[in-house]
Amino acid sequence: MAETESHGAILEIDVFQLREKFKQAEKAIKIIEVYHDDLVIPSVNQLRYAGFHLTKYLVNPDDQTQLHKAAFHCERANYDALETGLTYLAEQFVTFKEDFCDVQIGPHLPEFRNYKKEFREIQAFVIEHSNTEERQNHIDECYEHYMRLKEIVEDMDLSRDDLNKEKEKERRSSRRFQLGAMIATATLVVAIIAVIVTIIISP
Numbered sequence: 001m002a003e004t005e006s007h008g009a010i011l012e013i014d015v016f017q018l019r020e021k022f023k024q025a026e027k028a029i030k031i032i033e034v035y036h037d038d039l040v041i042p043s044v045n046q047l048r049y050a051g052f053h054l055t056k057y058l059v060n061p062d063d064q065t066q067l068h069k070a071a072f073h074c075e076r077a078n079y080d081a082l083e084t085g086l087t088y089l090a091e092q093f094v095t096f097k098e099d100f101c102d103v104q105i106g107p108h109l110p111e112f113r114n115y116k117k118e119f120r121e122i123q124a125f126v127i128e129h130s131n132t133e134e135r136q137n138h139i140d141e142c143y144e145h146y147m148r149l150k151e152i153v154e155d156m157d158l159s160r161d162d163l164n165k166e167k168e169k170e171r172r173s174s175r176r177f178q179l180g181a182m183i184a185t186a187t188l189v190v191a192i193i194a195v196i197v198t199i200i201i202s203p
Helices: 002-008 015-033 037-059 065-099 112-129 135-158 160-201
Strands: none
Touching (some): 015 037, 015 065, 015 135
C-alpha cells in the first residue's frame, strides 16, 4: 500500500523522464562502487526491478502504472546507493577518531570540531530517513550530505601523516618516561639496599 502511494506521488512520467532517473541512479552507483562492489548490490537489484516494470510497460503501453513503478525503483536505487556511501564514509570518520584518540587532533586539523558537528547532523539525517518509504524523496539532500562528508573524510585523511608523527612522538615520550621511572625505581631500590647493608655490617 505504501509503495502504491509512493508511485501515486508521481503525477506524470514518460519514458524520457524515466531514462533520466535511471541515468541518475546509475551515476550514483558508479560513484559508490569505487569503495567496494558489494556496497551497490541492493541498488543494482532496484534497477533490475525497474527494468522488469519497464518491460511490462513495453508489452502493454496502456499500463502507465508500470512506468511509475519503474521510476520508483530507480529513485530507490539512487537513494540507496548514496545512503550506502554515507554509511561507508561514516565508518571512515569513526575509524579516524579511534586511530587518533590518544593525540590532540585540533592543532593539526583546526576544522575537526566543526567536522564532528556536521557529522552528527548527517548521522541524524540518515537515521531519520533510513527506514521510511518516502526516503527516495530526499535524494538531492542525501547527495549533498554524501558530497560534504566525502570532502570532510578526504580532508581528515590528508592530516594522517602529521597525526601519525604526533602519535610516534607521544609514544617515544611515553617510553622515555617509563624508562626514567624504571631507572628512578631501580636507583631507589639500590639506595635502600645499600642502607640496609650498611646497617647490617655496622659494628
